[in-house]
Amino acid sequence: MKLFHKIFLCFVLLFGTAFQAAGFLLVNYAYGNAIEQEKKYAFQEFQQNKYILQSILYLEPGLLEKDAGSLANMAGRFTVPVALFGQDGGCIFSNINVQPDFLGLNGEGDGQIAFRILREGGESDILVYGCIAQGDRKACLVTETDISPVVDAQKSMAAYLQKIYIVILCISFPVIFLLTKVLTGPIKKVGKAARRIAKGNYSEKIGIKGRDEVSELAADFDQMAQQVEEKIDELSDMARQKEDFAANFAHELKTPLTSVIGYADMLCRRDLPKEEVKSAAGYILSEGMRLESLALKLMDLFVLDKQDFFLVRMPVKEMFEDLGQGIEPVCRKYGAGLHMEIEDGMIEVDYDLFKAMVLNLVDNAAKAECRDVWISGTRGKDTYQIRVKDNGKGIPPKELGRITEAFYMADKSRSRKQHGAGLGLALVSKIVKIHRAKMEIESDGKAGTVAIIGFPLPGGGADEENI
Numbered sequence: 001m002k003l004f005h006k007i008f009l010c011f012v013l014l015f016g017t018a019f020q021a022a023g024f025l026l027v028n029y030a031y032g033n034a035i036e037q038e039k040k041y042a043f044q045e046f047q048q049n050k051y052i053l054q055s056i057l058y059l060e061p062g063l064l065e066k067d068a069g070s071l072a073n074m075a076g077r078f079t080v081p082v083a084l085f086g087q088d089g090g091c092i093f094s095n096i097n098v099q100p101d102f103l104g105l106n107g108e109g110d111g112q113i114a115f116r117i118l119r120e121g122g123e124s125d126i127l128v129y130g131c132i133a134q135g136d137r138k139a140c141l142v143t144e145t146d147i148s149p150v151v152d153a154q155k156s157m158a159a160y161l162q163k164i165y166i167v168i169l170c171i172s173f174p175v176i177f178l179l180t181k182v183l184t185g186p187i188k189k190v191g192k193a194a195r196r197i198a199k200g201n202y203s204e205k206i207g208i209k210g211r212d213e214v215s216e217l218a219a220d221f222d223q224m225a226q227q228v229e230e231k232i233d234e235l236s237d238m239a240r241q242k243e244d245f246a247a248n249f250a251h252e253l254k255t256p257l258t259s260v261i262g263y264a265d266m267l268c269r270r271d272l273p274k275e276e277v278k279s280a281a282g283y284i285l286s287e288g289m290r291l292e293s294l295a296l297k298l299m300d301l302f303v304l305d306k307q308d309f310f311l312v313r314m315p316v317k318e319m320f321e322d323l324g325q326g327i328e329p330v331c332r333k334y335g336a337g338l339h340m341e342i343e344d345g346m347i348e349v350d351y352d353l354f355k356a357m358v359l360n361l362v363d364n365a366a367k368a369e370c371r372d373v374w375i376s377g378t379r380g381k382d383t384y385q386i387r388v389k390d391n392g393k394g395i396p397p398k399e400l401g402r403i404t405e406a407f408y409m410a411d412k413s414r415s416r417k418q419h420g421a422g423l424g425l426a427l428v429s430k431i432v433k434i435h436r437a438k439m440e441i442e443s444d445g446k447a448g449t450v451a452i453i454g455f456p457l458p459g460g461g462a463d464e465e466n467i
Contacts (some may be wrong), residue, residue, distance in 0.1 A: 361451050
């Protein structure tokens with residue numbers, strides 16, 4: 001059963017039960033009040049007729065001795081039907097509608113008055129009875145008051161209430177239906193949105209405004225849908241990057257392997273002059289070096305993903321003095337001049353990773369057909385900033401967002417000629433993250449490139465001399 005039907009039935013049952021209970025209590029309350037009023041009236045009638053009987057007994061002391069036939073003319077003296085019973089329970093006189101033995105009046109003491117409601121033959125009466133005394137003789141007087149109109153009024157009120165109940169129930173059905181629809185409408189919207197999201201429409205939003213629980217549920221659902229959409233986009237990007245990685249990796253392997261296999265086959269099958277053999281061997285050596293570079297870079301990337309590194313506080317200036325011996329040959333190889341200006345400072349690093357990061361940045365700069373490479377280190381308030389700048393070809397601005405992706409190369413032909421595979425900056429990006437640093441790469445695509453890396457200072461920038 002759906003929630004709509006449950007709420008609708010609950011409303012109908014609750015409303016119907018409440019109305020019936022309220023009507024029942026109201027009718028009984030009105031009937032009880034009416035009966036109480038009738039009892040008071042019946043008691044007054046009993047007292048009045050008791051006085052009448054006492055007056056008759058005072059004037060006719062031997063009245064209780066007479067038979068019922070001789071007392072028949074007494075009926076006109078009373079205001080309501082009465083019955084008179086002797087001390088032995090025998091009926092002396094009666095013009096009421098009940099059987100004398102049904103009353104059970106024996107044992108009633110003088111001054112005691114009792115009530116009884118009887119219903120017979122479609123009529124209802126209140127019998128009031130009590131004892132009276134004449135000398136040493138006692139008798140019981142019973143008065144009968146008709147309350148049939150009160151009982152009929154109760155029945156009529158109950159029947160009228162049932163008619164009202166049916167009319168109100170018929171009117172309330174559409175009202176309850178609309179109210180239930182209003183209450184369950186937002187929940188249906190959430191369900192429909194969930195089904196649309198399940199079909200792939202991750203941008204689905206409900207947008208229900210308000211402060212009630214359903215509105216809060218809708219807001220939470222919208223937030224969840226947004227998170228799902230962002231996560232799906234992230235997973236899609238990751239899947240695309242993995243596909244690009246696999247495709248680029250296969251392509252990078254195919255080209256040198258094809259060259260190696262082709263030249264090796266030529267050397268095996270043909271007798272070549274010495275110069276051609278040397279040339280073919282040179283191609284094989286060049287492509288083999290490229291494969292070696294690719295394998296080493298891939299191994300470094302996988303190792304960085306699977307290891308935790310312990311960072312040690314080290315002086316930047318001393319590190320670059322050691323690194324200078326490795327940086328200068330790289331610049332010299334590509335005909336670029338090296339310029340370094342490093343300020344004193346302490347940062348937390350893994351020296352081997354830091355060295356790999358700097359060498360890769362310098363290698364990328366030198367390969368950009370630049371004339372000069374500048375390396376500077378500047379200590380700020382909270383960070384130590386390292387800048388690697390060149391005046392080479394630069395990187396197109398639209399490609400700056402992808403240059404840290406594995407196998408991505410802004411200039412593919414130049415990179416392959418220089419045994420590149422587009423892994424250098426991907427490796428640098430991972431090393432930067434390991435050091436909790438931040439990297440920015442700036443270039444206008446014409447006048448060189450600047451790589452800026454900000455390392456957090458130990459202790460939030462405290463003076464290293466005091467550490």
